[in-house]
Amino acid sequence: MDTSRSPLEATGFSRKLAATIIIVYMVVTLIPITWMVATSFKSVDSAISYPPEVFFEPSLEGYVNLFTNRSRQPKDYLDSLPPPDTWYEELVRSREMVITGPSKFLPRYSNSLIIGFGATFFSVFLGSLAAYALSRFKVPLKDDLLFFILSTRMFPPIAVAVPIFIMYRKLGLGDTHVGMIILYTVVNLSLSVWLLKGFMDEIPREYEEAAMIDGYSRMQAFFKVVLPQATTGIAATAIFCMIFSWNEYAFAVLLTQFNAQTAPPFIPTIIGEGGLDWPAIGAGTTLFLIPVMIFTVVLRKHLLRGITFGAVRK
Amino acid sequence: MKSAVKKFKGLSDKAIAWIFIAPTLILLLAINIYPLIYAIRMSFTNFYANKIGREVKFVGLKNYKKILGKEEIWEKMQITAHFVCWTLVLQALIGLGLALLLNKKFKGNELLTTLIVLPMMLSPAVVGVFWTYLYNPQVGLFNYVVNFFYDFGIFDMIGSSTLAPWSIVIVDTWMWTPFTMLICLAGLRSIPNYLYEAAEVDRASKWQQFIHITLPSVLPFLLLALLFRGIENFKMFDLVAELTSGGPGSATELASINLKREAFEKWKTGYSSAFAVILFVTIFGFGNVYVKVMNKIKER
Numbered sequence: 001m002d003t004s005r006s007p008l009e010a011t012g013f014s015r016k017l018a019a020t021i022i023i024v025y026m027v028v029t030l031i032p033i034t035w036m037v038a039t040s041f042k043s044v045d046s047a048i049s050y051p052p053e054v055f056f057e058p059s060l061e062g063y064v065n066l067f068t069n070r071s072r073q074p075k076d077y078l079d080s081l082p083p084p085d086t087w088y089e090e091l092v093r094s095r096e097m098v099i100t101g102p103s104k105f106l107p108r109y110s111n112s113l114i115i116g117f118g119a120t121f122f123s124v125f126l127g128s129l130a131a132y133a134l135s136r137f138k139v140p141l142k143d144d145l146l147f148f149i150l151s152t153r154m155f156p157p158i159a160v161a162v163p164i165f166i167m168y169r170k171l172g173l174g175d176t177h178v179g180m181i182i183l184y185t186v187v188n189l190s191l192s193v194w195l196l197k198g199f200m201d202e203i204p205r206e207y208e209e210a211a212m213i214d215g216y217s218r219m220q221a222f223f224k225v226v227l228p229q230a231t232t233g234i235a236a237t238a239i240f241c242m243i244f245s246w247n248e249y250a251f252a253v254l255l256t257q258f259n260a261q262t263a264p265p266f267i268p269t270i271i272g273e274g275g276l277d278w279p280a281i282g283a284g285t286t287l288f289l290i291p292v293m294i295f296t297v298v299l300r301k302h303l304l305r306g307i308t309f310g311a312v313r314k
Numbered sequence: 315m316k317s318a319v320k321k322f323k324g325l326s327d328k329a330i331a332w333i334f335i336a337p338t339l340i341l342l343l344a345i346n347i348y349p350l351i352y353a354i355r356m357s358f359t360n361f362y363a364n365k366i367g368r369e370v371k372f373v374g375l376k377n378y379k380k381i382l383g384k385e386e387i388w389e390k391m392q393i394t395a396h397f398v399c400w401t402l403v404l405q406a407l408i409g410l411g412l413a414l415l416l417n418k419k420f421k422g423n424e425l426l427t428t429l430i431v432l433p434m435m436l437s438p439a440v441v442g443v444f445w446t447y448l449y450n451p452q453v454g455l456f457n458y459v460v461n462f463f464y465d466f467g468i469f470d471m472i473g474s475s476t477l478a479p480w481s482i483v484i485v486d487t488w489m490w491t492p493f494t495m496l497i498c499l500a501g502l503r504s505i506p507n508y509l510y511e512a513a514e515v516d517r518a519s520k521w522q523q524f525i526h527i528t529l530p531s532v533l534p535f536l537l538l539a540l541l542f543r544g545i546e547n548f549k550m551f552d553l554v555a556e557l558t559s560g561g562p563g564s565a566t567e568l569a570s571i572n573l574k575r576e577a578f579e580k581w582k583t584g585y586s587s588a589f590a591v592i593l594f595v596t597i598f599g600f601g602n603v604y605v606k607v608m609n610k611i612k613e614r
Contacts, residue, residue, distance in 0.1 A: 018415040019422075025412060026429050029488065033432065035455055036444045048453045126337045133334035137327050149338070152346045154597050156549035158573045159590030162583055163349035163356070166363055186345040189338055217324025247437035249552035254578060264439040268556050278447055285440050296435045300428045304496050307434075311538060312500045 033289070040282030047278040061095075062279025064088045066105050066270065066287075070097040105284060108266040112288075114177055115262060116245040119184030124238045126185070127192025128200075128230070132222060134193070135200040136208075146194070150309065153190045157250040165255060175259045183251055188241040191309060195240065198310035199233025200226065236302035239295050246292060263288050350594075357588035364581040377588035387572075387589070394569045396479055397486070398547045402540050404487045409494025410536060414528075416495070417502040427499070431492040438489070442556030445485050446472060472558050475565040482554050482566055486547065494539040501535030502528070534612045541604055548597055569593055 039047050043059040070092055078098070084090040092099050130149075134142060164183065165174070173179030207229060208221040216224065227234070253265040267284045270277055296303070304312055325333070357377055361370045381387050416427060433441070448456040451470040460466060471481040505527065513523045551570040554560070560567035560575070567575075573593070577586035 015418050015420050018418040019420040022412065022415050022426055022430075026426055029430060029433060031455075032444065032448055032488070033436075035448065039447070050453050050458070052453065052455050052458050126341070129334035130338040133331040137331040139331055139335065145335075145339075149342065151598070152342055154545060154594070154601065155346065155350065156551070156570050156573070156590065156593055156597070158549075158551060158570050158577065159353060159587075159594055160346065160349040162363065162577050162587060162590070163352035164345070166583075167349065167352070182341075183345060186341050189342060193338060218327060218330055219324055222330075243435060247439075249437065249439035249555070253439075253555075254574075264437050264552075267440055268443045276447075281443060281447070285444055288440055289436055292435050292437070293432060296432060297428060300424070300431075303431060304500050307493060308497060308538065308542065312497055312535065 036282050037286050038282075039278055040286045042279050042282070044277065044279055047282075059091075059279070060088070061091060062277075062281075062283035064091055065277055065280035066283040067103055068092070068099045069101050069103050070095075071100050072097050104266060105263075105270075108261055108263045109287070111177070111260055112246060112262040112264075115180045115184060115260065116242050118177070118181035119188060119245045120238050120241040122181065122185040123188035123192045123241050124196075124234060127189055127237065128196050128227065128234060130189075130193050131196035131200050132226060135197050136205065146197075149190050149193050152186075153309075157187075158254075161251060161254045164251075168255065175256045175261075177260045180252070180256060180260050180262075183255070184245045184248065187248075187251075188244055191244070191306075192237050192241055194309040195237045195306065196230070196233060198305065198313065199230050199237075202233075203229045232302075236299060236306060239299050240306040243292055243295055353587040353590055356584050357591050359584045361584040361587075362581050363583040373584070377585050378592070380585065381589055381592060389564070390567055390569050390572045393479065393565070393567060394548065394550075397482060397550065397566075397568060398544060400483045401486045401490070401547055402543060404483070405491045405494045405543060406536060406540060408487070408491045409539070410498050410532065412491070412495040413498035413502055413532075416499055427496075431496065433489045434492045436489070438553035439556045441485065441489060442553045445481075445557055449481060473562055475562050478558050478562060478565045482557060485557060486550075486553060489553070490543060490546075493543060494536065497535050497539040498532055501532040504535075505531045534608065537604075537608045537611065541601065541608065544604070545597055545601060548600075549593075 038056075040062045041058045041060070042053070042056050043061050044065075046053050046056045046059070047062075068088070073096065075096065078093060078096060081093075081098070084093050089099060133139060134146065139145065168174040168179050171179075173182070203226060208216075208218075208225050211221040211225045212218065247264065248262070249264040252262045256262065256265070263284070267281060267288060270280050270284055299306065358372055358374060359370050360373050360376075362368060412430070416423060445456075448454050449471040451457055451468050451473065454471075456471065457469065460469075469477065471477045471484075509527050510523060513527060518526070549570055550568050551574065554566055554568055554571060555574070558566040560571040564572075569589075570593075573586055573589055576582050576589065
């Protein structure tokens with residue numbers, strides 16, 4: 001960053017050594033992820049060969065298997081069929097199988113998207129209202145209130161899952177998108193209030209006060225002056241909420257089954273013949289992880305703040 | 315000031331404050347506090363959520379006595395403690411080490427940090443699934459690499475009851491070390507340069523500088539990171555549920571995994587609610603004591 005070197009800064013050698021160790025760690029720590037992505041491009045046979053194949057002939061079998069349901073057929077039946085129309089049908093035929101229909105992956109993935117975006121929108125919207133009030137106004141018992149909001153994160157999800165399960169059953173919210181959106185909104189609220197309060201504390205009060213002197217009401221000043229000023233903070237908070245909803249597993253596995261199930265409880269259930277279908281699981285994992293990796297790169301400046309609920313701001 | 319604000323048009327500040335906070339508060343009360351109170355109430359009954367017609371009886375402290383007197387529960391607590399302690403120790407050491415290295419500013423520093431951080435942003439459940447592949451005794455990459463360095467022959471990280479508790483420690487450490495690293499790095503970057511310059515003038519050795527300046531400044535940050543990780547790992551469910559699902563037998567059955575089995579497989583709602591309350595109180599208690607100690611250290 002800065003080129004001026006004080007005598008205290010690391011010498012060339014120790015700096016090089018540090019860089020080497022860090023690069024080695026980075027390579028080792030990324031091997032599992034790289035391996036899973038590589039597996040998604042293997043054939044089923046190649047994925048279970050030993051020693052593990054580092055160089056292999058790429059195949060899209062995993063992705064085809066991820067998106068389709070297939071059934072094995074006798075050879076004479078396959079011969080009686082008209083020739084396959086598409087490359088993926090051909091690939092499945094070459095394994096002596098036919099495609100019987102689309103798999104559940106796409107609906108599960110879109111559930112993750114719908115619930116993720118829904119919950120993110122509401123938790124950021126409600127969170128920014130509460131954060132603004134807590135940042136600007138005298139609220140009785142403010143510190144207790146903030147601690148209470150944070151403490152809701154300490155509940156083990158399983159501990160509240162039973163009552164929520166019963167409550168949702170009574171209200172007809174079990175296994176519905178609305179139910180899951182409400183639930184994830186609430187779980188994310190603590191994060192969004194804490195983060196957004198930090199961001200709003202950093203916006204000078206003078207901005208709104210100037211706007212109010214110009215004839216804006218407090219509400220107008222909030223929507224037209226404060227919110228636009230807080231855009232970066234709101235975007236960072238939104239991405240954190242999205243990542244949480246996207247990754248959440250405990251509530252999803254306990255409260256959803258057929259209709260509103262998201263991808264995390266679904267991916268482990270992808271089963272091929274004779275056990276788990278590793279290339280298909282690799283493919284599902286890869287498609288599921290790509291958005292999060294992109295988000296992480298986008299967020300890198302705010303990561304620290306997000307993971308500590310704003311406790312460490314740098 | 316107050317009278318000046320009153321002159322502006324629109325709702326009063328007090329009204330807006332309540333309108334803004336109310337939705338959040340109501341939602342938290344309805345979806346967090348109400349279920350918690352409900353769980354506490356159920357913990358004093360013999361309720362079974364799958365037997366709807368059955369009469370629900372108040373049984374007093376029976377569930378609590380049963381849990382605290384049960385040897386099996388203490389086993390689960392030990393398994394949880396093993397997991398929490400080892401992950402905290404490893405993540406503190408490796409995380410702090412990496413932070414110290416990253417703090418020596420070199421080219422590509424920021425890019426490397428972002429790449430190292432990736433594992434902790436992934437879905438724990440999905441991470442659990444793909445590690446079962448890496449740990450596969452016949453074809454797993456992990457086993458291959460270990461055998462490459464020292465030939466153990468075939469071993470099963472997940473299937474063996476002595477290795478399984480370590481298998482979850484390894485994956486959690488792989489995933490969450492960047493968390494301690496990031497927070498420690500923030501601590502290191504907050505140390506003002508003049509402290510070192512003054513030490514240099516006083517001819518303090520590098521080691522003395524590390525012990526007397528670096529460590530005390532990073533410690534509060536490290537402790538904060540460990541608080542977050544401790545709470546998270548005490549409630550650990552998703553990663554382990556998909557990696558070992560508590561097995562083999564109950565070798566990795568952490569408190570939350572056991573709770574899930576009692577509540578959603580055996581449907582002992584009353585009993586499991588009591589266990590949930592005990593866990594919550596434990597986390598809350600430990601958390602509060604820890605924060606007090608942490609603040610004491612910070613004041614020094």
